[in-house]
Amino acid sequence: DIYVDSAKRKSAASDSATTEEFRSAMQAKLTALFGSRAAACLPRLRVVIIGVGGVGSHCAVALARVGVGHLRLVDFDQVTLSSLNRHASARRCDVGVAKVTAIRDHIARICGSTCTVETKVSLCNQETVEQLVKDVDVVLDCIDNVDTKAALILHCSRKQIPIVVCTGSGARLDALPMLATSLSESKTDPLIRAIRRALRKEASVFDSAVRCVASSEVPTAHLRPLPAAVDEGAVAPAELAVLPKFRVRIMPVYAPLPCAFGAMMAQEAVAFALDVLRAGGVLGDSASPASVAVLPQRLSDKQIGLLIGRFGSTEQQLGLTSDVALSRRDAVAIIERVWDGRHSFAPHASAFEALQLVRWRATRALDRDNVIYVAGAQVKQHVRALRSLLADSAAAAADESAETAALDALWGAAVRTAVDARLQRTAHQLRTMKSTCV
Numbered sequence: 001d002i003y004v005d006s007a008k009r010k011s012a013a014s015d016s017a018t019t020e021e022f023r024s025a026m027q028a029k030l031t032a033l034f035g036s037r038a039a040a041c042l043p044r045l046r047v048v049i050i051g052v053g054g055v056g057s058h059c060a061v062a063l064a065r066v067g068v069g070h071l072r073l074v075d076f077d078q079v080t081l082s083s084l085n086r087h088a089s090a091r092r093c094d095v096g097v098a099k100v101t102a103i104r105d106h107i108a109r110i111c112g113s114t115c116t117v118e119t120k121v122s123l124c125n126q127e128t129v130e131q132l133v134k135d136v137d138v139v140l141d142c143i144d145n146v147d148t149k150a151a152l153i154l155h156c157s158r159k160q161i162p163i164v165v166c167t168g169s170g171a172r173l174d175a176l177p178m179l180a181t182s183l184s185e186s187k188t189d190p191l192i193r194a195i196r197r198a199l200r201k202e203a204s205v206f207d208s209a210v211r212c213v214a215s216s217e218v219p220t221a222h223l224r225p226l227p228a229a230v231d232e233g234a235v236a237p238a239e240l241a242v243l244p245k246f247r248v249r250i251m252p253v254y255a256p257l258p259c260a261f262g263a264m265m266a267q268e269a270v271a272f273a274l275d276v277l278r279a280g281g282v283l284g285d286s287a288s289p290a291s292v293a294v295l296p297q298r299l300s301d302k303q304i305g306l307l308i309g310r311f312g313s314t315e316q317q318l319g320l321t322s323d324v325a326l327s328r329r330d331a332v333a334i335i336e337r338v339w340d341g342r343h344s345f346a347p348h349a350s351a352f353e354a355l356q357l358v359r360w361r362a363t364r365a366l367d368r369d370n371v372i373y374v375a376g377a378q379v380k381q382h383v384r385a386l387r388s389l390l391a392d393s394a395a396a397a398a399d400e401s402a403e404t405a406a407l408d409a410l411w412g413a414a415v416r417t418a419v420d421a422r423l424q425r426t427a428h429q430l431r432t433m434k435s436t437c438v
Contacts, residue, residue: 023114027067038274043069043114045273048136050074050124050152052099054086054253055166056142058262059269061088064107064115066270071107071115073100074132076123086258124148129155138272139163140265144170144251146191150198153183153210164268165212166261167192170251171219175260180268181303182354183210190219211272213264275342304331311357311371314383318362318390326371331357334371338426344372345415360419361407362386363400369427372419385410 023043031039045068049056052075060071079087079094079102087099089106100119107117124132124143129152133139139156141163143149149165156163167189183192192214311326334357335341343355358379360372374382389406407416 019113022112023067026065026111026114030067034274039067042067042270042273045138045269046070046072046136047138047140047269048072048074048133049140049142050132051142051144052103053077053083053142053144054088054255054258055169055262055265056140057088057090057099057103058259059140059142059265060103060117060262061107061110062263062266063269064111064117066266067114068269069115070118072118072120072132072136073103074120074122074124075099076121086253086255088259088262124152126151126155133159133161137162138269140269141165142262142265144168144191146194146198149191150195153195154199157210162272163210164265164272165192165195165210166265167212167214168219168251169215169257169261170253172215172217172257173220173254174215174217175257177216178213178260178264179216180211180213180264183212189214211268213261213268301328304328307331307357310379314358314379315366317383318359318386320359320362320366326357326366330368334368335373338368338371338423339373342373344374344419344422345378345411358382359386360423361400361403362390363403369423381410 027039027042047063047068047070049060049063049071052060052073056073056075060073063071075098077099079090079097079099081092081095083090083095083099084092087102089103090099094102098119098121100121104117104119107115120132122128122132125148133152133156139152139161141149141152143152153163153165155161165183168191183195192212305328308326308328308331311331354376355373356376356379357371357373359366360370364370372382385406386403389403404416411419
């Protein structure tokens with residue numbers, strides 16, 4: 001049969017291919033999208049995924065397919081029959097097998113030796129977390145237990161290890177309201193609210209603007225009631241928990257949602273890697289597909305409203321008046337079209353920072369091509385420098401060369417030049433802001 005013969009030939013070709021040949025063929029379409037330099041860097045990326053249940057397993061498979069070279073999978077649990085409705089690789093024959101083993105074997109069947117998978121059958125807690133996240137580039141938190149999640153976030157924040165936190169995918173029905181945001185901005189997720197309470201005294205966690213994948217959908221389903229045996233007193237609730245202080249009741253789960261959350265977690269990890277590589281000059285200016293194809297920062301309407309409010313405050317601090325106002329449409333255009341949802345200054349990796357809008361130059365009229373997108377602390381520095389410049393000389397507001405010198409002193413000539421060039425390059429693509437003096 002011609003089809004059987006063709007399949008045998010393809011299988012034989014796959015078996016005889018070297019690791020690099022296999023990797024090159026597997027990444028051909030990714031290379032066309034990101035560019036050869038970006039694709040070549042991904043095999044050196046080291047990612048640890050804590051928790052490989054529904055979300056973590058889909059995340060691990062996605063990263064392996066993308067071409068990440070080293071994955072460390074951490075989970076203490078085994079595959080159960082209830083895992084089959086959401087786990088990326090679990091089969092009936094895997095019931096009773098460690099989840100990390102099941103996903104490792106699945107990735108090996110897909111990628112062969114192109115992805116090294118390290119497994120840890122371990123519980124992540126205050127005693128084990130340091131070893132579990134040692135020598136990795138980014139940590140992906142796919143845990144659904146509050147205490148464990150809090151311990152991991154706290155450790156990574158203190159050690160300045162990049163981390164992406166996944167909020168709860170259970171009790172949700174719609175993947176469309178998903179967004180990548182900061183931990184402090186996620187308001188609708190009960191799990192994140194519980195984590196914030198657990199970390200209330202650790203203000204430094206939120207200062208580091210921990211990145212998270214969340215959903216603005218308000219969960220409508222609830223935990224399943226406890227079995228009748230508990231009500232009758234025959235069984236203590238704690239006896240139903242997998243481990244002490246773990247959830248006892250069952251969380252309803254709709255299979256597509258863990259899959260979507262896992263894919264977005266993988267996307268965040270790749271975005272982080274490419275941002276760092278671009279910041280270090282590894283990718284160069286030719287790697288523009290990466291800035292378009294990978295994760296512009298998606299913001300909710302509420303977050304955009306807060307950005308506009310903060311922008312207005314900085315304008316007041318500068319004492320500048322304008323006949324235009326920053327609208328929601330302007331804010332979205334600046335963030336997405338001018339800056340691709342990323343930090344305006346190349347040396348900074350934007351995937352893990354809460355960013356704000358601020359006027360770039362006081363000597364130029366306010367418009368979409370005169371606004372930058374930087375971290376809150378940098379907004380304060382920028383406003384302070386512009387205010388000082390305006391206060392030093394009454395003529396300074398009209399002296400662009402003095403302002404250029406001040407920006408060079410604050411951010412460096414390379415950053416200032418890059419920002420000016422980016423704003424000039426995108427200016428012709430943008431509509432001007434509408435005047436409020438109508």
